[in-house]
Amino acid sequence: MTQLAFHPLRDALYQEMHSRPFQVITSPARISHISVLNSSGGHDEQFHHFQQLFTALGVAPPVIDDVCIQEDIGSFRVRREKHLEFTTYTFIDFSATDDENPFATTGVTPLPDGWLRGLPGQLVTAIHLSVKRSDESDELMIPEVKRHFEGMRLVGSSPQQGDARVWTSFQLHDDGFGRFLICNRRMSDSQIGRLCQRLMEIETYRLMALIALPDAKHCAPALSEMDGQLADLTARLSKGGGLDEPAILAELTDMAARVEDYRAHTTFRFSATRAYHDLVLKRLAELREDEVSGHLTLTEFLTRRLTPAVRTCQSVGERLEDMSKRIDRVSDMMRTRVELSIQAQNQQLLASMDRRSKIQLMMQHTVEGLSVAAISYYSVGLIKLVLEALYDAGVEFDKNLAVGISVPVVIAGVWLATRKIHKHFLALAKEQRSADLADEMARNKAKKK
Structure with a gap:
């Protein structure tokens, strides 16, 4: 086994199943359970306050802030559990007897004065659970139970095929706590521990569900x-x-x-x-x-x-x-x-631009005709100067005939050059229009997909 490669979380995964064990609770017992919302960065403050409780009770405080901390201090048990949104505290006093009023003393009675008031965070759940042994019939038990719930309407339960009776009102009493009275008939200490744990969780989860x-x-x-x-x-x-x-x-x-x-x-x-x-x-x-x-x-x-x-x-x-x-x-x-x-606006704009382009094209053709005449006139003038220079240099020819012959040649040459340039720009415009159409078709396909 030592040669096998273990997952780094293997031990933690095994311990997770045992991180919050059920308690063993004897009858009678007085239990108080509270849950406090976790504030941002409040875990350290809560744990420090929890350590102060142990110091006040005269025992060594815990050093590691575990998920669940449980400690028995004589007949008094302290338990703290950390959850995602809240932290729960459970206090159990085993020194009570069945003869006394079940809520005359509670699980918080042994706590040092002022410790509970200084608990960091917002309190959500606060309940007292009183566990007592009882073999009385329901007819004799109910009048006695009503006295301990300040006349409130009772909700009763007979869990585990009648091995116990659970009474509550799901309301807050004068001390600001809710109450559960558990009359144990035939349950073992382990069963009572599991029953109390379920009741505390029901009340805590019920209130957490109602926050929304x-x-x-x-x-x-x-x-x-x-x-x-x-x-x-x-x-x-x-x-x-x-x-x-x-x-x-x-x-x-x-x-x-x-x-x-x-x-x-x-x-x-x-x-x-x-x-x-x-x-x-x-x-x-x-x-x-x-x-x-x-x-x-x-x-x-x-x-x-x-x-x-x-x-x-x-x-x-x-x-x-x-x-x-x-x-x-x-x-x-x-x-x-x-x-x-x-x-639609773009189509109108394109149509308007198309009309403007046609007008501009017509104007361009007109300008091109004038440009051919103007360029030809100046070109013939330049040729005439060249011919005169040659004639003065002693070259014998008819100047007027040479100038006359050059006029149609120059006009034809200028016109051909202008047309060639015009065709070149038209080809460039057609290429750009084809590219634009291809881009538009690609965008339309992408939108359809």
Whole structure:
């Protein structure tokens, strides 16, 4: 084995499955569980504050900021877990008895004074769980349970085929904490530990899933307004006629910017809501609970209240995606109209340029005729000077006859030279026009693709 090449993450992957082990919790016990959102760069501050707790309790603080830190200090247990968005703290006091009020003391009671108030970050979940042994029937248990929940409506559950009873109200009490009362009938310490862990996770994930609901409620009215605005723009485009295209494009750009701003602020939150909701449903299924004396079970209560909220977030997220696509389609329609308008203007401009070129060509032919006459006149004048110089030098010939013969020769030569130059420029123009047509055809093919 020592000669094999191991993946560098092999050991870490094995340890990942054991990074957050279930606790073993004896009955009775008083448990407090809180979750705090992780702020940017706040992990070090939270860990330093966590170390101060150990110092205040008179034990050596942990040195490494692990994913899960658990320490038993006498009859008091401290546990800290790091998650992606939040950090959880669980405090368990095993010194309680079954005879006392289940919420007279809690898991935070042994904490040093002021430590909890100084905890960095924004607190999301705060619940007390009280575990007690009880063999009472439901009829005798319910009146006693109601006294511990300040008269609030109860939600009851009988998990694990009736081996325990779980009572809660899913509301905050006078101390700012929620409450769960667990009456253990036949569960082992390991089973109670797993049950408490699932209840704490259900409450934490439930609240984390609901964080996105205010964002969804904020976006919904604006989306309805933009939906009507977009429908009006589409109707105006379908009717055609004179439209203020720059104003419409500006309106579409403004709507697109607002939609993208909403998406930037909500996409991650809505995705996290779906993930947390799935975790809540999974933890509820693991409870395998039955109804208790006609009370709503945890699953019935949460699926009735939580699922609609999650569906609202999902619906708003889908509406944002749909609105973005619709705006893109309307923008494409507007761009097509603008391009067609530009092409029509270009055709008119080309036609006007074509008419101007024809006029210029006619003027050019006229100028060419005058140019031939002018160049021929000056050329004959130069030839006449040359002939006179030759005659004065003693060469005998008829000057007038020579000048007369040179006139048609010069005119023919000038005319031929002018035509040759003209043909050369026409050939260059045809080559340029062919190149332009080829480029335009290539662009049209690319657009079709």
